Amino acid sequence: MTLLRDEDLAVAFDHASRSYDALVAANPGYHAHLRRSARRLGLSDRTEGLRVLDLGCGTGASTAALAEALPGAEIVAVDASAGMLERAAAKRWPQGVTFVQSSAERLAQAGVRGPFDAVFAAYLFRNVADPDAVLGAVRAALVPGGRLAVHEYTLSGRAVDRAVWTGVCRGFVLPVATLLGDGDLYRHLWRSVVEFDTAGDFARRVRRAGFTDVRVLPLPGWQTGITHTVVARRPGEDTEVGR
């Protein structure tokens, strides 16, 4: 199968939105890891008045992690899938959280404009057709010194981590997703991770896009060597990123 992109991917997520929250609830550490990555933006000590973009917010799991890590921040949560967004918007949110339907590639056309103090993207970048273009747009939308945290399935490059990823997908994720009628999306998930950058390659991609202080931070549990937070900063102000 080829990877799903753009409209095909949005339609697949529309369908999967019905069971997305239940599936991620069965994934140990999913929400705790998002909260850890949100804290790794390194902004938790001055959150009031911050403007943060949650790119690829889905049903709002990453948005909730940001709202907890950054109380009082204005959070603009964006997703291409109407179905995922509908689930997100139906939840209870603190003041200052808004949802916008847009692809990451066409933020300006959807009226999503910077500057943002931080951009968070959880499980998004494997899905976009041109990650370099999206990173460029993200950089342009950040204030000088603004923070980026990308929380992503980015393999370590070690054969054992790739084998664990394939084992989890074949042994649990794909059988369940196929029963739910979402087999194509979760086959896309498996393959997009295997074919995407390793964590080190993604960090180099982020540097090439003009970010500084780029660091790859691990996450624990079965996701060790499989899921990482890549934190970075738009050049322009001398502040520390990641914890």
Ligand SMILES: C[S@@+](CC[C@H](N)C(=O)[O-])C[C@H]1O[C@@H](n2cnc3c(N)ncnc32)[C@H](O)[C@@H]1O
């Ligand atoms: C795996 S979900 C992750 C959702 C959420 N960030 C979380 O942590 O649970 C990926 C989300 O990215 C969205 N997405 C994929 N490609 C996109 C694009 N090019 N522009 C905007 N959203 C996109 C999908 O619709 C989906 O809701």
